[in-house]
Amino acid sequence: MIDYETSLRLIAPEILLAVSGLVLLLVAAWGGDRAARAVSIAAAVALGTAFFLVMPSVDGGLSGPDRIAFAGLFRADAFAGFAKLMIFAASIAALMVAPSFLERTGSMRAEYPILVLFSALGMAIMVSAGDLMTLYIGLELQSLSAYVLAAFLRTDGRSAEAGLKYFVLGALASGILLFGMSLTYGFAGTTSLAGIRVSMVDGLSTGAMFGLVFVLAGLAFKISAVPFHMWTPDVYEGAPTPVTAFFASAPKVAAVALTARVAIEAFGSQADAWRQIVVFAALASIIVGALGAIGQTNIKRLLAYSSINNVGFILIGLACATASGTSAMLVYLAIYVPMTLAGFVAVLMLRDANGDPAERVTDLSGLSRIRPALAWCLMIVMFSLAGIPPMFGFWGKFVVFRAAVEADLLVLAALGVATSVIGAFYYIKIVKVMFFDEPAPGTAAVTGAGTGTNTGAIAMRDGRAHWALLVIGTLLVSPFGFLATGWLGNLADRAAASLFLVA
Amino acid sequence: MIQAFAFYLFAALVIASGALTVLARNPVHSVLWLIVAFFNGAGLMVLVGAEFIAMLLVIVYVGAVAVLFLFVVMMLDIDFAELRAGFIRNFPLGIAIAAVLLAELVLGIGAYRAGAIGLGTPMGDAAPLLGESNIENIGALLYGRYLFLFECAGLILLVAMIGAIVLTHRERKSPRAQQNIARQIARNPNEATVNARPEVGRGIEL
Numbered sequence: 001m002i003d004y005e006t007s008l009r010l011i012a013p014e015i016l017l018a019v020s021g022l023v024l025l026l027v028a029a030w031g032g033d034r035a036a037r038a039v040s041i042a043a044a045v046a047l048g049t050a051f052f053l054v055m056p057s058v059d060g061g062l063s064g065p066d067r068i069a070f071a072g073l074f075r076a077d078a079f080a081g082f083a084k085l086m087i088f089a090a091s092i093a094a095l096m097v098a099p100s101f102l103e104r105t106g107s108m109r110a111e112y113p114i115l116v117l118f119s120a121l122g123m124a125i126m127v128s129a130g131d132l133m134t135l136y137i138g139l140e141l142q143s144l145s146a147y148v149l150a151a152f153l154r155t156d157g158r159s160a161e162a163g164l165k166y167f168v169l170g171a172l173a174s175g176i177l178l179f180g181m182s183l184t185y186g187f188a189g190t191t192s193l194a195g196i197r198v199s200m201v202d203g204l205s206t207g208a209m210f211g212l213v214f215v216l217a218g219l220a221f222k223i224s225a226v227p228f229h230m231w232t233p234d235v236y237e238g239a240p241t242p243v244t245a246f247f248a249s250a251p252k253v254a255a256v257a258l259t260a261r262v263a264i265e266a267f268g269s270q271a272d273a274w275r276q277i278v279v280f281a282a283l284a285s286i287i288v289g290a291l292g293a294i295g296q297t298n299i300k301r302l303l304a305y306s307s308i309n310n311v312g313f314i315l316i317g318l319a320c321a322t323a324s325g326t327s328a329m330l331v332y333l334a335i336y337v338p339m340t341l342a343g344f345v346a347v348l349m350l351r352d353a354n355g356d357p358a359e360r361v362t363d364l365s366g367l368s369r370i371r372p373a374l375a376w377c378l379m380i381v382m383f384s385l386a387g388i389p390p391m392f393g394f395w396g397k398f399v400v401f402r403a404a405v406e407a408d409l410l411v412l413a414a415l416g417v418a419t420s421v422i423g424a425f426y427y428i429k430i431v432k433v434m435f436f437d438e439p440a441p442g443t444a445a446v447t448g449a450g451t452g453t454n455t456g457a458i459a460m461r462d463g464r465a466h467w468a469l470l471v472i473g474t475l476l477v478s479p480f481g482f483l484a485t486g487w488l489g490n491l492a493d494r495a496a497a498s499l500f501l502v503a
Numbered sequence: 504m505i506q507a508f509a510f511y512l513f514a515a516l517v518i519a520s521g522a523l524t525v526l527a528r529n530p531v532h533s534v535l536w537l538i539v540a541f542f543n544g545a546g547l548m549v550l551v552g553a554e555f556i557a558m559l560l561v562i563v564y565v566g567a568v569a570v571l572f573l574f575v576v577m578m579l580d581i582d583f584a585e586l587r588a589g590f591i592r593n594f595p596l597g598i599a600i601a602a603v604l605l606a607e608l609v610l611g612i613g614a615y616r617a618g619a620i621g622l623g624t625p626m627g628d629a630a631p632l633l634g635e636s637n638i639e640n641i642g643a644l645l646y647g648r649y650l651f652l653f654e655c656a657g658l659i660l661l662v663a664m665i666g667a668i669v670l671t672h673r674e675r676k677s678p679r680a681q682q683n684i685a686r687q688i689a690r691n692p693n694e695a696t697v698n699a700r701p702e703v704g705r706g707i708e709l
Contacts, residue, residue: 002648011651018658025665070651071628111669118662125655137655144659148666163670189623199623207620 007069010076013050013084014128017121020046021114028110036110037099043113044095047120051088057081061494063501072192073131080128082330082495083257086337087127087250091120093341094246096465097348101242104355107153116246119145123254127261132181132191135258139177139222142251143170149246150239162238169221169231177218183211184266193266204270212267216277219262222255225315226284229308233292236304241357244300245344248307249337256311256333260318260326264499271321278319279412285312286416290423298359299347302426303340306385309423310336316416317400320407326496328403331488332396335477339384339393342473346378349466364430366439375434377474384477386427387420392481399489506550513546530576538569555638 008015024039024046031038057067058081067077095113102108122141129135147170151163185191187208188199200208221228236244267274289309296302314336317329350358350367368375384393397420404413475481520539527533541564548557614620629648631640645653701707 002650007651021658022661025661071648073649073651109669111665115662115665115669118658118665121658133649133652134655137652137659141655141659141662144662144666148662148669151670154670185623187621187623190626190628192626192628195626205621207622 010069063498090249098242158238173221180214282315328399330492335396338476365437386424
């Protein structure tokens with residue numbers, strides 16, 4: 001029987017998010033869109049509280065039977081906790097940057113923070129899944145909120161297109177995933193991840209192999225790894241920029257953590273079977289992400305390809321199928337999230353003379369002379385994304401490659417290092433455009449986030465929120481980040497160990 | 504004996520009404536045939552001892568889904584002749600897909616019969632309670648062991664509802680006069696009507 005007291009205590013952060021989502025929904029229903037800002041702040045507070053509720057489990061590296069709730073459906077272990085910390089932090093960031101962007105077009109509505117909140121709840125359930133059903137329900141809760149968020153700008157055709165595209169392709173991926181899960185269930189006789197592992201200890205039957213391939217294909221769509229990445233640039237370009245920043249950070253962390261959990265906890269005894277899939281997806285993501293970005297003129301599309309490229313490096317960590325590989329993957333994620341968030345916040349702060357968002361790469365030309373602080377921050381972020389040594393992004397790539405070498409995946413590591421050079425080209429191109437190109441005549445008036453149609457006070461406050469996020473993100477990925485390597489590595493090691501406890 | 508008879512009756516009716524759903528010229532008739540198919544499907548479910556699914560079929564599919572279909576068919580202006588033209592154009596493709604699915608079924612079942620596919624043995628953690636109807640069994644699992652998932656599924660539906668409203672609802676701020684039912688009901692006949700006695704040839708001022 002289920003011990004409800006323990007179970008409910010273990011899902012306290014999720015309960016908090018769900019209840020505050022419901023209460024805020026009522027506030028939004030009666031307060032209308034005037035309450036949007038208050039609801040945003042309340043949602044951020046709820047996410048922050050959940051962050052602190054999760055912290056002890058990560059800090060203590062907790063895992064094992066007493067962190068399992070609802071008879072194995074839910075695991076509140078350190079691995080889930082580590083992912084949740086990143087998810088909640090990224091969700092708060094998505095709430096902070098949204099109001100000023102959406103208010104410009106008059107589309108800031110009280111439902112935005114609520115959808116972000118429910119999306120974060122779905123992600124928290126996803127990463128804690130101890131059962132295929134929990135996994136799917138969490139994934140759907142997250143995806144459904146994400147589809148609506150992508151189409152949030154109703155007056156913008158591109159946003160509607162992004163939402164529809166995301167919805168149709170996401171539904172297809174969910175179908176593939178469900179098909180794989182039903183095959184896995186049929187051949188394993190259980191939906192619990194631990195049970196699947198037990199049933200596969202003495203070999204993988206052909207049917208279970210099909211199940212594994214379909215499950216991984218469905219999850220590869222969610223993390224936008226290469227054969228299933230086509231939706232990413234379109235959705236990232238069309239969705240409102242704060243939503244894109246959200247998509248590139250929190251759901252990506254959740255989906256990667258989920259993939260790692262399924263691969264290691266459920267299919268861990270058959271690592272050789274899925275390693276070739278993950279290795280292929282990793283290398284293909286790195287190469288396609290790097291080559292696809294070169295021709296892009298839109299910064300959001302470019303960052304979308306950059307996220308595909310980064311997923312490739314993250315998957316190298318997963319391909320090791322070792323505790324050190326998973327730990328490296330978590331470290332990479334922890335560096336990737338502030339990096340990508342800072343990149344998108346910088347894009348959000350680019351406005352042309354009318355205060356409209358500037359999204360083309362050419363809009364950046366001569367930025368170093370017009371807004372030097374922004375240009376320098378963006379330069380640090382770009383160098384970090386490229387993995388150029390003094391920046392912290394280098395450390396992420398380094399630990400991933402080190403884990404791959406330790407796991408005897410020398411060829412994979414060598415190919416990864418070689419192909420990461422391709423990616424460096426377009427990151428450096430952006431820096432070149434910012435620092436060495438003349439400001440183009442039409443875009444000479446790239447101005448601050450504070451101008452435009454906003455009233456002064458609101459613009460000031462949001463300008464500060466943007467600057468705060470940008471500076472924090474930049475500091476985290478700058479060489480100062482190396483001060484945290486020991487601490488971060490420790491946490492990630494313990495989180496990864498909790499995943500391998502069952503092995 | 505009576506079971507076999509009932510099975511063949513329901514099965515034949517399901518197939519016949521399914522075929523008529525596709526073939527009927529009038530879309531409203533199609534929906535009605537679909538309802539007949541659902542009812543007979545429910546009969547089949549009772550035969551295999553799944554009375555809960557039988558009830559779901561009647562309540563959810565007949566009661567809600569079929570009525571929804573009927574609404575869609577009757578309220579939306581769909582050109583069915585054009586749809587049917589598309590049906591004929593895509594007919595070869597449909598047949599090809601059906602053939603592939605049939606081949607897969609034959610292969611799968613053949614391999615299973617030959618013993619090439621070993622299905623997993625159920626863990627038995629959701630085993631039925633002895634001596635209880637399957638409604639009580641499902642209830643015990645849904646509100647006991649899988650309570651967490653049940654509540655989360657509820658949240659998904661809530662998000663779907665929020666999404667539908669966010670994407671489609673518009674505040675109407677048109678200058679057009681709008682009906683205020685409360686005011687309309689609270690209207691007082693003494694204030695609304697006036698008796699006047701106009702002089703001949705002068706008319707009346709309102």
